[in-house]
Amino acid sequence: MNPKFFSLPVEKQQAILNAAYRVFSQNSYKNSPMSEIAAEAGISKSLLFHYFHNKKELYLYLWDNCAETTIEYLTRYGCYEQTELFESMERGMRAKMEIIRLYPNMGSFTIRAFYEKDPEICAAIQESYHRYFNLKADKVRLNLDPSQFVPGLDIDMMYREMYWASEGYLWEAVQQGKFDIDQMEKVFNQMLTFWKSVYLRRE
Amino acid sequence: MNPKFFSLPVEKQQAILNAAYRVFSQNSYKNSPMSEIAAEAGISKSLLFHYFHNKKELYLYLWDNCAETTIEYLTRYGCYEQTELFESMERGMRAKMEIIRLYPNMGSFTIRAFYEKDPEICAAIQESYHRYFNLKADKVRLNLDPSQFVPGLDIDMMYREMYWASEGYLWEAVQQGKFDIDQMEKVFNQMLTFWKSVYLRRE
DNA sequence: GTAGTATTAACCGAAGCGGTTAACGGAGGT
DNA sequence: ACCTCCGTTAACCGCTTCGGTTAATACTAC
Numbered sequence: 001m002n003p004k005f006f007s008l009p010v011e012k013q014q015a016i017l018n019a020a021y022r023v024f025s026q027n028s029y030k031n032s033p034m035s036e037i038a039a040e041a042g043i044s045k046s047l048l049f050h051y052f053h054n055k056k057e058l059y060l061y062l063w064d065n066c067a068e069t070t071i072e073y074l075t076r077y078g079c080y081e082q083t084e085l086f087e088s089m090e091r092g093m094r095a096k097m098e099i100i101r102l103y104p105n106m107g108s109f110t111i112r113a114f115y116e117k118d119p120e121i122c123a124a125i126q127e128s129y130h131r132y133f134n135l136k137a138d139k140v141r142l143n144l145d146p147s148q149f150v151p152g153l154d155i156d157m158m159y160r161e162m163y164w165a166s167e168g169y170l171w172e173a174v175q176q177g178k179f180d181i182d183q184m185e186k187v188f189n190q191m192l193t194f195w196k197s198v199y200l201r202r203e
Numbered sequence: 204m205n206p207k208f209f210s211l212p213v214e215k216q217q218a219i220l221n222a223a224y225r226v227f228s229q230n231s232y233k234n235s236p237m238s239e240i241a242a243e244a245g246i247s248k249s250l251l252f253h254y255f256h257n258k259k260e261l262y263l264y265l266w267d268n269c270a271e272t273t274i275e276y277l278t279r280y281g282c283y284e285q286t287e288l289f290e291s292m293e294r295g296m297r298a299k300m301e302i303i304r305l306y307p308n309m310g311s312f313t314i315r316a317f318y319e320k321d322p323e324i325c326a327a328i329q330e331s332y333h334r335y336f337n338l339k340a341d342k343v344r345l346n347l348d349p350s351q352f353v354p355g356l357d358i359d360m361m362y363r364e365m366y367w368a369s370e371g372y373l374w375e376a377v378q379q380g381k382f383d384i385d386q387m388e389k390v391f392n393q394m395l396t397f398w399k400s401v402y403l404r405r406e
Numbered sequence: 407g408t409a410g411t412a413t414t415a416a417c418c419g420a421a422g423c424g425g426t427t428a429a430c431g432g433a434g435g436t
Numbered sequence: 437a438c439c440t441c442c443g444t445t446a447a448c449c450g451c452t453t454c455g456g457t458t459a460a461t462a463c464t465a466c
Binding site: 026027028031032033036111115150152153154157158161163164165166167168169171172175176177190191194197198199 | 229230231234235236239314318353355356357360361364366367368369370371372374375378379380393394397400401402
């Protein structure tokens with residue numbers, strides 16, 4: 001790719017990447033036209049090809065950008081550090097919110113890219129995925145003291161439940177295409193206090 | 204549309220509809236090629252155009268099929284009848300599972316169609332939506348006895364939490380493109396007993 | 407056979423694709 | 437004033453694919 005891309009004003013870089021994330025996350029690789037990306041980014045198709053030699057390069061750059069941005073924010077918000085369960089959930093959410101603020105459609109793109117079948121890119125994605133996975137596979141360790149929870153609680157189910165609920169809410173927001181991040185953060189905090197109120201042992 | 208479509212063997216009808224649901228749910232209207240639908244359904248493009256005069260007609264038929272199928276199954280599983288909260292959740296899930304068994308991608312299609320911006324169909328979708336909405340707007344009434352729950356429970360939050368969790372799980376399954384419905388039903392039952400165990404008052 | 411129906415290969419003009427080229431236009435130096 | 441540089445784009449390229457049609461094939465029943 002053309003290094004001049006990085007000397008663009010940051011907002012313009014983001015506008016381009018976000019347009020690409022949106023189009024690629026809502027269409028298959030094959031059915032995602034470069035022209036649509038350019039138009040949405042507010043630049044000409046020629047300029048888009050000036051920065052990214054071809055469609056594949058843009059796609060794979062986005063993919064790498066996903067991994068790097070994610071790791072960067074997870075690190076910055078202390079998500080790899082050992083903490084207590086709800087604290088860890090909260091950090092994870094804050095990191096995710098910050099990423100959404102930057103690139104609203106990055107999450108959906110990541111998942112789509114991961115399951116993308118097109119032979120032109122599928123191999124590259126999978127290879128790169130395993131590279132990143134091996135790099136950061138050191139799982140997050142939690143301080144899980146079972147006695148802090150309501151007696152008899154199915155902790156595994158609780159964990160999955162919390163995960164699904166946050167994903168479900170996020171998905172709903174993405175579908176509607178509106179990202180009121182302050183509102184989202186508020187809802188997430190409500191969920192968090194709700195979980196604490198029902199899962200934590202009442203003395 | 205050509206009425207001969209309905210004298211096709213049922214599996215073939217479903218194959219065609221499912222191919223269409225898949226393609227339209229994973230690409231914008233404009234970027235969804237009829238050829239891709241035909242290929243996935245295992246028929247020629249000409250035959251597809253033989254049954255549906257054009258792309259728009261197919262799309263709108265799918266949309267109507269969503270509404271009708273949904274209403275049919277919700278009725279069949281007694282989801283409009285007045286019941287207790289968890290019973291109502293369970294019926295809703297069973298209905299949804301049965302629909303997924305028939306048309307795995309109908310859910311995602313419905314949502315996408317609802318937010319579709321293409322001027323060629325947007326108006327028709329919205330108009331039709333309001334028609335259906337007015338038709339079935341008689342809200343489900345619940346027997347909600349607050350005393351059956353754990354004291355101090357935020358019932359509204361509990362309700363949203365359950366909704367998001369089931370949507371989140373469903374979405375995860377759809378993303379992966381694998382629909383092991385027995386497995387899904389099992390997980391949903393686990394969620395249901397989990398919810399009861401944490402939300403219902405323990406005597 | 408033959409009549410009728412289900413299905414498709416081959417085709418149509420038009421549009422859109424990924425990608426290139428040549429020219430424009432504004433800023434800075436002289 | 438002119439030139440140079442460079443970010444940017446309009447116009448274009450060959451080609452594919454688009455939505456949709458047509459004419460011929462394959463199949464079935466009599």
